[in-house]
Amino acid sequence: LVARQSAAQAAALEQLLEEQQDPASPNYRKWLTPQEYADRFGLSADDVESLASWLKSAGFTIDNIARSRTWITFSGTAGQVKSAFHCEIRRYQVDGEAHFANASDPAIPAAFEPVVLAIRGLDDFRWKAPKHAIRRLPSRLSPTDPQFTNNSGDHFLAPGDLATIYGVNALYTHNIDGAGQKIVVVGQTTIGLPDVEQYRSLFGLPPNDPQPILAQGSADPGKVTNDYPEAIMDVQLSGAMAPAATILYVYSGDVITSAQYAIDQNLAPVVSMSYGGCEQKISANGSSGVSLLRSLAQQANAEGITWLASSGDSGAAGCDASSAS
DSSP: OEEOOOHHHHHHHHHHHHHHTOTTSTTTTOOOOHHHHHHHHSOOHHHHHHHHHHHHHTTOEEEEEOTTSSBEEEEOOHHHHHHHHSOOEEEEEETTEEEEEESSOOOOOGGGGGGEEEOOOSSOOOOBOOOOOOOOOOTTOOTTOSOOBOTTOOBOOOHHHHHHHTTOHHHHHTTOSSTTOEEEEEESSOOOHHHHHHHHHHTTOOOOOOEEEEOTTOOOOOOOTTTHHHHHHHHHHHHHHSTTSEEEEEEOSSHHHHHHHHHHTTOOSEEEEOOBOOHHHHHHOTTSSHHHHHHHHHHHHHTTOEEEEOOOTTGGGTTSOTTOO
16 A cells, blocks of 8 residues: 655655755755655654554555555455455466456555555566576686577676676776665565676676565465576676676565565665666556556655666567567
8 A cells, every 4th residue: 555645745855856956955965764754744643543443444465564654564364355356356367377356456444545656566477577588608618718609699797897888887997886875676586696696706796695575464485486597697797897786686475565565675875777668568557557656666766766777678669569670
């Protein structure tokens, strides 16, 4: 359950975000803690308690309440959803895949409408990772091989290639390698540390395991085949570009939930998300639409967090069929 800000809170937040970027302002780069954000831009403690009490009375279990008082994670059955939100959860076949989703928009008591923005998690549709042609590096290669090209003519980028392409070698010469910094990578699958360790060993990077963090209140999704290559690549390359940085891999069953948790816990000054979706569908979906994403990004910025998101393989053509030319 995602909270809605009042008009006064929204206006005050817009003003603060401008001041935090203005060198002439006394609020320049004065980032908020999650608790400070809660007191200024979250729900009141009484409103949160009222919402939690209503959810409990409907049979739901409260799994987590955001530090920023901007959302509540809860769980229950499809029957409880139907009774509390007056919408059925049905099974669907979409593009040959089995899914479940709410058949109509959820409804809430009128008294809560001013403070509730959205109800998320009533379906299992997830954001998609870009469809890269990811292949495991041949075992015959070693860090001393001058070229990473296999017998099929496929080319691979080594960390040194990326450092050259993005011009970060100059940073390395000044001993700027991520030491003392933290980066959150968000995903929606578990990852295997041996895959990261093998990658770092292959390219001569010092040992530095990422720290997996399951978002509180979320069920462990396990290894999700379609998401695993993207997640492991994101973690490997983040650690390759900043080899001494602490990489926190925050995961849940939904990458937006992972980002939400990382921002609410203020885990790191950088959050990296390599997922995207069709903008029209995002705009049309009230449970994970533009308003929710904008609110989450504003909270991140107010806390001094830079949220990086890939444009996806298709860029602005994300709504087009994958076979379109």
